[in-house]
Amino acid sequence: MSKVDIKFNENPKAPDAGADVSILSREIAEKVRRFHSTFDTYAPTPLARLTHLADHLGLGEILVKDESYRFDLNAFKVLGGTYAVGKLLAQKLGKEIDEVSCNELRSEETRKAVGDITFASTTDGNHGRGLAWAAQQFDQKAIIYMPKGSDPIRRDNIRALGAECTISELYYDDCVRMAWDTAQKNGWLTVQDTSWEGYEEIPTSIMQGYTTLALEALEQMQAMGVNRPTHVLLQAGVGCFAGAMLGFFMSVFEKDAPTFIIVEPEAANCFYVSACENDGTPHAVTGSLATLMAGLACGEPNITSWEMLRDYPLAYASCSDDIAAKGMRILGAPMKGDPQVISGESGAATTGFLQWVMQEEEGREAREKLGLTKDAKVLCINTEGDTSPETYRDVVWFGRNN
Template identity: 55%
Template sequence: MGKMRDVTDIKYIVNKIARTNAEKASVEFMNRKSAEKVRGFHKSFPEYKVTPLHSLDELSKRLRVGAIWVKDESYRFGLNAFKVLGGSYAVGKYLAEQLNLDISELSFEKLRSKEVKEQLGSITFVTATDGNHGRGIAWAAEQLGQKSVVYMPKGSSEIRLNNIRNEGAEAYITDLNYDDTVRLASQKAEENGWVLVQDTAWSGYEKIPTWIMQGYGTILDEAMEQIAEAGVERPTHVFLQAGVGSFAGSMLGYLVGKYGDERPITVIVEPDKADCLYQSMLVGDGNPHAVTGDLNTVMAGLACGEPSTTSWEVLKDYAEVFVSCPDYVASRGMRILASPLGSDPQVISGESGAVGLGLVSLLAENKMLNEMKTSLRLNQDSKILIISTEGDTDPENFRKVVWDGAYPSAW
């Protein structure tokens, strides 16, 4: 095998914030009733189908773990990523409020009816995005006969920009980093009377981000059903990638609500150039802390420097471990999924979707990470869930990684 790769640049911290159950953040927003409403709304879409849960049996044997499942969100609504679940639900909830109705009374078809559109008038939704969230908002707005404006941070992919425009939105790449682009979108909403639909929460802006988090719940609601159908009660470990933390907070909130203290061990994974959650845990005062700069990482969907306040409360109280990963971890995961072993299915996973699997593979095969592996209690009985949140949403970069070996993880 040769010399082992130096992986000391993968950093982790075990959550040692001790709070009583009474002090911990509420996860009622992800309760069973909420999950049923969300799933019901998504089921009303003509495009709705349960996305695949792949069992990587051969890889599990190689990595000496009990099971590895990959939930493949590249199939979601034909948009190649999961983000549309949160964006569409938030848009639906906003429109339901304007109609003074509960969303459970409204199907997607009813919301895009001529009668409802005449009643609501013209609404413009605005957001900031690296690509996937903006495309989801653009798609939902277009489907419902409304308008959307999308701002993207500097360095964003032209392909992702064009995909958003193809869904009917006005879309622009700014010369700002992600967090400043969010501020720009918020400013434009105030100036123009638009509706900001952002998955980042801050003081005074929590309702819509919470709706977005609820919308993501369909992913785990499906996955837990699929795992149960395979004859397994639940996974022992879930690896969740994080940007501002809304996706991770949503998934963890669902798991806490469903399983309580019996929930899987949850590992939060971030790019080292945008590891605001890891750094916040490192400070250890219980507050969220931002990281600044260009946030330059191949994991574009996770290139966020400021934690969402709503999700931070959930993550700091319930996640077991936070990990800061260099880009080669995600790239390794992409290559493993694209080149499966034996009869394992191929999974086309983008940069942000593959980082959890890349980390699992290194934990299993690189002895320098044995301390972290022990902390996570990873062993031959571990049953691991990975959520591949996107496909090749930037095909050119996907080929650079998978074909040309960009960001190498060679030993």
């Protein structure tokens, strides 16, 4: 049986009274996209318009940004890794990121100037694959660690890009600490998509890297005649991605910003728990963090995005795994006339939540408080495709987590 717990923000902030979002402005997003566009394989990912699903659920629009097409890597995370690595290499050349291109950074001259670099990180799969791809593009080395229980296919995908990758016996947050300590001892550069005191510059660059997809989505929806989304549903693991999307749309629309809803797995719901504590500080959840939504199995909020995700969302939803499974099936077997979206476990969490809140009796009060009506224009982001094909088939074909 589906289980969704929703905590409403008791004191959502106005744009001029909450956390600063200027590091995620449209101007910065345009600079980030300019860098990404210098890669030969860059192309905007599709924005799927699910008109018939919107009618079925009683909404004005459902738009799904489909990151399964990103750089042929099946997930959005590569946007953060490439931008962070690009900035690091540019700095070593004494340049700004907007002064360099992918080709310049992969040139023989750059390679001689910067020397041998090893980039290290912990990943549930997609960030590590993106970082491995970035290192490969620039003829550098990557060493990636994965937490206990990770799908070996995700490890193999990382290795196929020339990186070293091992699955540890540690849960995610402990694996992050181990990877950091190992990198420090060996003189490697940590490129981690979460932050802690004293390690904030690179995670900020990663967040900024994600704004390419937000800028694309905004331009695509406006080309469809949708000036702005009224609601943006965002998955949260450590919160780097959710903070990037929220910060961009807050910066662009300010007082007309959309309503933001944060969606997490109940086994790794650190933002929901922090909202329930309501003391203004982040709270971690511990244990195995075992969830179908492997990419969201993170127990400690990212401090770089924490204040944004504390101040601006209207609600935080903690969801059982079957919510994501339903989302995968809804997107994979669309209503007649709607495009198909192949979505992995983490990518489909928001679509599954949207179906629950719109159609289940238990969601009635929440959908009214959230303003999810026939006039609502809802944006979801499919953050990954079938990055674990066996899991995808088990869920979509054979009804796992039904």
